[in-house]
Amino acid sequence: MALRVYDTRSRSKREFISIVSGKVSLYACGITPYSPSHLGHARQAIAFDVITRWLRHSGYDVNYVTNFTDIDDKIINVANAEGVDFSIVAERNIADYYEVMDAMNVLRADDYPRVTGTIPEIIEMIEQLVEKGHAYVEDDGVYFEIDTAPEKYGQLTGQTLDMVRAGAGGRVDGTGSGKRDHRDFALWKLAKSGEPSWESPWGQGRPGWHIECSAMSLKHLGETFDIHGGGSDLLFPHHEAEIFQSECCLGIEPVVKYWIHNGMINVDGEKMSKSLGNFWTIRDTFEHVSPLELRYSLLNAPYRQPVEFNMAMLEESQKHYQRMIAIYGKALVATGSGDWNGFSTLEAAAENFIAGMNDDFNTRTAMVEVQSIVRELQSLFADNNDDNFIAAGVGWLTEFAGEILGLLPDEETTRSMVAEDNTARTELEMIVEPLLVERSLARDSKNWARADEIRNELSALGVKVKDGPDGPVWELK
């Protein structure tokens, strides 16, 4: 079945056909590292991680590039407040980004270009825009002139020039900006004293916000590429500005074949943002759930939908995740991992999973199939039969929940996790077993108070007792 993706520019799902057969070039707008990464960053990174994994699983050779905007006003402000160089702030937060993303099983992109490593290419692009008459130089910087390509306005948001023109129009007053029109945007900003800056034909300064992505995508992916992604809050003005810059500079339309935008994380119905004080960093969230539990919760909705984030949804995901990893680990150790082909239940689940992913990367549909296999395995495992099917189910989970959705540690890691649990179990056995014997005697004589007391003692040791038909079994919490 063919892959269909929702393209923001055409506002419809379109069949995905890459520019070069068998290859996909993908650029996703990354972060501005001025503070530790928050859940919005996690959602974006995980969304494009899964998109990349799916494209690769579908047989494409993917070149995935995502950037760090490592110089901007917010970084400068933080650096000034701390009395350090801006690069210290950027490096610290980039390190944080890698660490939390690695923990959540986000595979590394093929390249992580930085603005500060792309200055010559940015300057060259601006020079071309000036030469072609799309940009003008003022005494505080270089600006892109919207009126030189009015037909490109509103390509992603549907807004027209007149709509925005109605707001102000003409030269902007009182902003200290040299813009000739309030819809123009900065390509190069000349440095004020004390600001970090780079040499350019127009003087010491730094790039405007939008130009870096045009320059980096051109440098790493070429004049046209398949997919450009990012958060939906970047649609305007950032991505529309990129269309102006790239297409006017290169004289190509379109430069980007498919635009893909992920939805926001909401708290109490509103976008998570620092100004509203409803902000969760990724590390804050790790205080409550494990990195892969968080990943699970963020894949539980399709990437374009807003995610309503709260403790209840987090705890629900945690419960589902723990059930999945528990049966996966137990079954893996018990039966090993096998080929799922030839088992009709597993083939049907695979078919639905694939259909879901091919329908604009619908991870929600995919997760429903994962859940159904988890239930299937629990049921069979409880009956303790059909090892071949259980092994095949484990293989299915390894491929779909593990390799594609990135929700499971690899089989080797899972085995060693189970082994560690067993080791801890063995160490506790000498304490637990005698207590369980005593409790069984208490239960036999219907001394429920003593039986419950012992169960509470064991609970305090981190041991959970379950009374089954064949006597008590216990596990580590």
Next chain:
RNA sequence: GCACGGGUGGCAGAGUAGUUAUGCAGUGGACUGCAAAUCCAUGUACCUGGGUGCAAAUCCCGGCCUGUGCUCCA
């Protein structure tokens, strides 16, 4: 105000024309001294007003509600 999304059961959240979503919670049952886990069964739904169709949660038009964006910066 304008642009672009979304409005589904107690909650989360799929589903673009006719067929059970799924999960959590609830209820009944198995197992159980109780609990937990697991299993089986089960009720509750498609914002509103029109329209098209044999048939609409699903397509079209209006309304209402809600999210994001609307350029100092991000």
